[in-house]
Amino acid sequence: MDYKSIIEKLGGSITVDMYQKMLEIREFEEKIRFLFLEGKMPGTIHQYIGMEACAVGVCSALKEDDVIASTHRSHGHAIAKGLLMNSIMAELYGKATGCCKGKGGSMHIGDIEKGMIPSIAIVGGNIPIIVGVALAFKLKKEKRVAVSFFGDGASNTGAFHEGLNMAAVYNVPAVFVCENNLYAASTNIKRVLKIENIADRAKAYGMRGDIGDGMNVISVFIKAKKAIELARNGKGPTLLELKTFRFCGHSRRDPSNYIPKEEKEYWKKKDPIPFYEKILLKENIINDKRAEEIKRKVEEKVNDAIEFGQQSPEPKPEDTLSGLYVNMEVQV
């Protein structure tokens, strides 16, 4: 890839923003992992470490009023789409100041004001919903795009099949981003899928399919931008597969012993953050000093968010009863 000309074309601002966003996700996930293992954070967590280039590359190609849907592994998408980090952190702590007022938690992060519906933690479940979001844009003649993020596991659900077929039939402005990190919890995709590329399934729906390197934020950005532009201009949806890997377990304390050591080492060498950092340094977009500054800023931002989350008030117990119906009390 000719990074020099690509980066020149993109401009310094977006390329540095993508770097910072990836660092934010990494720092956020590393810090909460620690807090979680210390028992200071409630609930469960599914982390995005290693996959940062996917969320950041795609979301950087979106407009603010475009809409995304995420999964149980939602933190990365939320940060990339521009949700306030404080409100994400507070949600993980189950606080009243959280983006879902403590009703959602780690698996349901979202903020419609920022173009992210609550994350759907049923594998595959967000795919038909994004078809509906995109259909609404089409019916209202709005030039907005809807993006569904899901994993390799979701591509084997009925919701994937029904959703993609309907998206193609109605030609809605949607992009289906399959982050293929090779493992559905502990099951390697090769055990449950006979074909090499999930993107090949697009053909079966009469939909455009494409594959990007999910460890390379520039590759992701370029592929996503193309798919998003096609969708926005009425040229139909795309199934975009991003080849990626998670450097952490499926959830919580999972040490991912089911992944061979060699495989972990292979992917670790492709860590998207140092990879991208090297490109930015080489093309003189940033220097070492600027990189250090950005890292310090990111660390401060995450620390502030933790402080905010910890200091925020708990919801009132009786808040359990609010926010279900629009104009009706819950019958007790």
Add this chain to the structure above:
Amino acid sequence: MRLSIAEALRKAIHDEMQRDERVFCIGEDIGIPAGYGGAFTVTLGLEKDFRERIIDTPISEIGIFGTACGAAIMGMRPIADVQYGDFIFCAMDQVVNQIAKLRYMSGGKIKVPVVIRAPVGVTGRGAQHAQCIEPYFISCPGIKIVAPATAYDAMGLLKSAVRDDDPVLMLEHKLLYGSKGIRAESGGIDASSEIPDENYIVPIGKGIIRREGKDVTVIGILLMMHYNLQAAKILENDGIQCEVIDPRTLYPLDLPLILNSIRKTGRVVIVEESPKQGGIGAEIGVQVAENISDYLLAPITRIAAPNTPAPFSPTLEKFYIPQPEKIADTIRTLIKKY
């Protein structure tokens, strides 16, 4: 003008689509020219006036309800239907996990105003085109459930449902539609009404007394409401006066209406077309017991289908569905004893 339930629903949908361009219909076989107009003709011909907003789907229930959910979040007003209520089970994730819960999970920040239309009732088709699905959804917070037994209520409740900001499941009975032509049902019951010229709604959450009486309160929805009226007629000859209540909405239930009636009669019989275990009779019965057991002269009584799937054979089916005679017999015995 006098309309059947199918005609009243069709007119209500037409009115709402004309009033509000956010309203659209999505389902299988709903707007195919020279087709069915949905399994029971409710949407017949609507595509002529609203081609863009009558969306025919593949046979993809997950897709139908997921799409409705996403569009509703973005401010649309989808009316999503299944050909038979039983088919909703194919899309339980979308209905129960998504449509019902997303607003709550968002901390009350989004709205999911989906109308779900579901034909129900045991009608000569065996076990999988037969179920009265309300027990599954009455235990699902987040969804309102309405069940019109007359054309007047069908129109008024459909309009309320479309205008409501929350998800509403509308149960429609196959034997009450009054569908015509090749989609006509044998054994149907006349549920047509005189529909006023002026626009009206029937509020969600309000039941109605269909027949006044002092001896026993008889509760049932849809077909069972009509059977309860027939049973009440039979019991006139025994000098027994039934107060027949049509809840019209199952959630939120018009409990005050029910309790006031039982305070007067001292007896309550709940009739349902689905199996007795975990049914609406259990729910309504317990709510009565929790609130006014002092007023009860007789045990709370349920008449329901047996705890089996619906059988096919007409002989078996007749045994399965509570018949007016059986309802009358049960009430007669109850009153004799208490």
